[in-house]
Amino acid sequence: MPITDPEKLxxxxxxxxxxxxxxxxxxxxxxxxxxxxxxRSKNLRLKRYKK
Ligand SMILES: [Zn+2]
Known part of the structure; x- marks a missing residue:
């Protein structure tokens, strides 16, 4: 089911x-x-959504 509502997306x-x-x-x-x-590693990277 595709998400069409931009706010929900x-x-x-x-x-x-x-x-x-x-x-x-x-x-x-x-x-x-x-x-x-x-x-317990501190080697974390942030994964973020880019527009
Ligand atoms: Zn880990």
Whole structure:
């Protein structure tokens, strides 16, 4: 089912892309995370939606 409502699409994209990805193990962490919840590495990158 395609999402046609731009406002809903924006919210969905924020949830999908507003995460930090661990460079070491690839785990998804909350955007506020300082360390990876799986391997405790601080090597996190922010994955954000770009317009
Ligand atoms: Zn990790």
């Amino acid at each position: 924006r919210i969905v994209l924020e949830h999908v892309f507003n995460v930090k990805i661990c460079r070491k193990c690839g785990a998804r962490n909350p955007p506020s995370a300082e360390k990876c919840r799986r391997c």
